[in-house]
Every structure is written in structure tokens, then in C-alpha cells.
Amino acid sequence: MDMGKDCGARRVGRAGLFGILAAVLTCTGGSTASADEARKLNVVTTVGMVTDIVRVVAGEHAEVVGIIGEGVDPHLYRASRNDVAKLQDADVIFYSGLLLEGRMSDTLVRMARGGRKVFAVTEGIDAKRLIEPEGADGHPDPHVWMDVSLWSRAVETVAEALSSCDEANAAAYRANASRYRGELAELDSYVKKVIASIPTRQRVLVTAHDAFGYFGRAYGIEVRGIQGISTESEAGVADINRLVAFLVERDISAVFVESSVAEKNVRALVEGAAARGRTVRIGGTLLSDAMGASGTYEGTYIGMIDHNATLIARALGGEAPERGWRGKLAEQKDR
Ligand SMILES: [Zn+2]
The missing domain is CATH 3.40.50.1980 (Nitrogenase molybdenum iron protein domain)
Structure with a gap:
């Protein structure tokens, strides 16, 4: 597969451009970006749930920008001109998939055809584990992040995709994903326990x-x-x-x-x-x-x-700590 080579070649191009900018900044007395920063992957994502797992897996090796923000409904979201510009500039794009971002599908397909590396984080999930609601014409329910064990599989997909685009940091991506998936397994147990109560x-x-x-x-x-x-x-x-x-x-x-x-x-x-x-x-x-x-x-x-x-x-009358799993939730009168 030539995906890795392709991403690598584009990164060299970005690093080269950054080098020129850094040189200009030096002349005017500004700070210079380190070579490491210049080599960071430029990753663009859609919803926050995807943005967060990509940030965790990428760690310090990528700049990750999410375009669908807090409180925004992804089913109805249309990419703005500014979003399209960000997507066009990305080395790698991650979205959730299964038609969650229904009105962005055309844009994402166009980006993929135009040579961008575009990945749906849900693509590695076994189709047998997807819920197919009645009357949905064979379209699976896209809300897979609600099952922590399924979203944990998406984390693995992110690690593999980033590794294929940036082989030099593959070990770091896999280690970050593995550590995070361990945490998700514990979270999954907490949710099971409190709901069962x-x-x-x-x-x-x-x-x-x-x-x-x-x-x-x-x-x-x-x-x-x-x-x-x-x-x-x-x-x-x-x-x-x-x-x-x-x-x-x-x-x-x-x-x-x-x-x-x-x-x-x-x-x-x-x-x-x-x-x-x-x-x-x-x-x-x-x-x-x-x-x-x-x-x-x-x-x-x-x-x-x-x-x-x-x-x-x-x-609903169950038992759960007021501040949640690890005491980090904000205080809220409803809780
Ligand atoms: Zn929804």
C-alpha cells in the first residue's frame, strides 16, 4: 500500500514551507518553530468524540483541529467555507461515519477523491455489532460511541490510520492507544455497575x-x-x-x-x-x-x-458517586 509514502511526501512539502516561514520569522526577531513542530501531522476531525480520541492517540505528533463544536448537532451540520479550507489543508481527516455527519458526506467523499487521507473511525467495527434499526433501509445506527467497548475499537482504527501515514511515530500511536483503551475498559465497567444499580x-x-x-x-x-x-x-x-x-x-x-x-x-x-x-x-x-x-x-x-x-x-434512583467515576465531574444540581 502506498498510503504511507504519499502522506510522507506531503509532510516533507509542509515541512519545507514551514522552514521558509521560520526563516522569515528569524529575520524579524520572532521565535522559530522547532524542526519537530514543523513535522507535525495536520489532522482535521469532525465531531468532538472523534477529535478527542485522535488527540489522545496522536499525542504530541499531530495538530488536531475539530470542526463540529460543543452543542452542535452533527446530523444537521453542513461544512462551512472555512471548514472546507481546513479539510483541504489536512494531511489526514477523521470522521465518525455511518452517516452521522449526513450533510458532510459529499464534502468528505470529494476530499477522499481529491487525494486526502480520509478515515471513518467506525470502519473497523464488526458489522455484526452494529444496530440496524427497523425501517432504516439497512443504514446502521451511527451512535456507536455510546458503547465504550465499540468506541475502543475506533481508537485502534485511529492508531492504525495514523501509523500508516506516519510510520516514524507508529510505536507512539500504538502505545497511546493501548494505554487509553485500558482506561476505557475501566470506564466501561463503571458504567455497567452504575446503570445496573x-x-x-x-x-x-x-x-x-x-x-x-x-x-x-x-x-x-x-x-x-x-x-x-x-x-x-x-x-x-x-x-x-x-x-x-x-x-x-x-x-x-x-x-x-x-x-x-x-x-x-x-x-x-x-x-x-x-x-x-x-x-x-x-x-x-x-x-x-x-x-x-x-x-x-x-x-x-x-x-x-x-x-x-x-x-x-x-x-433514576440508582447509585453513583455525585462527582462521577473519578470525582472529576462538575457539580450540577441535577446530578
Ligand atoms: Zn444523533
């Missing part, structure tokens, strides 16, 4: 859209979304009424909003239940398709999953 009858997760199918399967909690797998589909009055009846029948005490989806449908559930004499509260805001603020613990993949699992367990 929810009383059986309350072990139902009702959210704004169907982002938690993998979470439900991996951790043993029934899931219901008001909107479908993609937020492209609008929920109707009948969907809301059906869920209200379900909440009342099962005596479910809390439902959840999501940071990247409008709250109005979830509020309609709460009001619908109230009209039938039941109090259902909003258990908090889950991080479904976007992570928390960058620079915070919740703005990392591990923090996102910890936040969700801890919030869900506590809101």
Missing part, C-alpha cells in the same frame, strides 16, 4: 432522539427516543402521546434533554404526563451527539460518558 422498573432512558441504542444494549437499560435515529425526522403529536402513555404506565420519574437537540419535545412529554396527573421531571442534560465545553472534563470522551452514566443512574 437502577431499580429494574425505573431502568428506562427516555431522551430527545434515538442516540442511546448502543448505550441501552451495552449497559442493560431500555431506551426510548422521541425523535428517530437522525434529528432530520420530526416527531409528531402521536409519537409524543405514545411516549406519555408509556411514562404513565411504567411510572417513570425522569426524562432527559440533550445538549445538541432542542428541548421542546421533552418538555411536551413532561406537560403531557402532568395533564394525566403524573409528575415526570427532567433528569438533566445528556451529552449525546456532542461533548461538553472544550477544556472541561465533560469536554472529553471519557468525561462525556461519565457525565451521562452518572446523571442517568442518579436521576
Whole structure:
């Protein structure tokens, strides 16, 4: 495969250009970039969950820029002109795939055809482990990061892809991935434990859209979304009424909003239940398709999953430490 050679050749070109810029800076008395910095891979990613695992695996060997930010819905996101420029300049591009970034597909395909190295981090996941929802025309559910063991496989794919583009640092990429996957295995156990602590009858997760199918399967909690797998589909009055009846029948005490989806449908559930004499509260805001603020613990993949699992367990009567898996979650009144 000539992928490695190709990436290598392009990196030499970038390093050469950087060398010229550094020389100019020297003349004006500015600081110079080291040769190491000049050789860093320029990596562009889509959603935060992908950005974070690529940063962890790349470590100091790449500059990683994510283009879909905090609280932004990837199903509806269109690449801006500025994003396209970043993608065009990238040595390597990572996206989640399985049509999560539905409106960016054309752009990503064009980049791949134009010679960019474009990888879907979900491509190494065994197709048998993907959920195929009814009526989805054979399109698997893209929300695979909700099952930590599946996302751990994506970490391996990132390590292999970076290694193929930058053989000189392959050992570092593999070591970073291996260390991180060990941490993810521990996180996976924590999520299993706290979700299992929810009383059986309350072990139902009702959210704004169907982002938690993998979470439900991996951790043993029934899931219901008001909107479908993609937020492209609008929920109707009948969907809301059906869920209200379900909440009342099962005596479910809390439902959840999501940071990247409008709250109005979830509020309609709460009001619908109230009209039938039941109090259902909003258990908090889950991080479904976007992570928390960058620079915070919740703005990392591990923090996102910890936040969700801890919030869900506590809101539904289970047992979980207030500040989560390793005491790093921000204080929140909902938790
Ligand atoms: Zn989604």
C-alpha cells in the first residue's frame, strides 16, 4: 500500500514551507518553530468524540483541529467555507461515519477523491455489532460511541490510520492507544455497575432522539427516543402521546434533554404526563451527539460518558458517586 509514502511526501512539502516561514520569522526577531513542530501531522476531525480520541492517540505528533463544536448537532451540520479550507489543508481527516455527519458526506467523499487521507473511525467495527434499526433501509445506527467497548475499537482504527501515514511515530500511536483503551475498559465497567444499580422498573432512558441504542444494549437499560435515529425526522403529536402513555404506565420519574437537540419535545412529554396527573421531571442534560465545553472534563470522551452514566443512574434512583467515576465531574444540581 502506498498510503504511507504519499502522506510522507506531503509532510516533507509542509515541512519545507514551514522552514521558509521560520526563516522569515528569524529575520524579524520572532521565535522559530522547532524542526519537530514543523513535522507535525495536520489532522482535521469532525465531531468532538472523534477529535478527542485522535488527540489522545496522536499525542504530541499531530495538530488536531475539530470542526463540529460543543452543542452542535452533527446530523444537521453542513461544512462551512472555512471548514472546507481546513479539510483541504489536512494531511489526514477523521470522521465518525455511518452517516452521522449526513450533510458532510459529499464534502468528505470529494476530499477522499481529491487525494486526502480520509478515515471513518467506525470502519473497523464488526458489522455484526452494529444496530440496524427497523425501517432504516439497512443504514446502521451511527451512535456507536455510546458503547465504550465499540468506541475502543475506533481508537485502534485511529492508531492504525495514523501509523500508516506516519510510520516514524507508529510505536507512539500504538502505545497511546493501548494505554487509553485500558482506561476505557475501566470506564466501561463503571458504567455497567452504575446503570445496573437502577431499580429494574425505573431502568428506562427516555431522551430527545434515538442516540442511546448502543448505550441501552451495552449497559442493560431500555431506551426510548422521541425523535428517530437522525434529528432530520420530526416527531409528531402521536409519537409524543405514545411516549406519555408509556411514562404513565411504567411510572417513570425522569426524562432527559440533550445538549445538541432542542428541548421542546421533552418538555411536551413532561406537560403531557402532568395533564394525566403524573409528575415526570427532567433528569438533566445528556451529552449525546456532542461533548461538553472544550477544556472541561465533560469536554472529553471519557468525561462525556461519565457525565451521562452518572446523571442517568442518579436521576433514576440508582447509585453513583455525585462527582462521577473519578470525582472529576462538575457539580450540577441535577446530578
Ligand atoms: Zn444523533
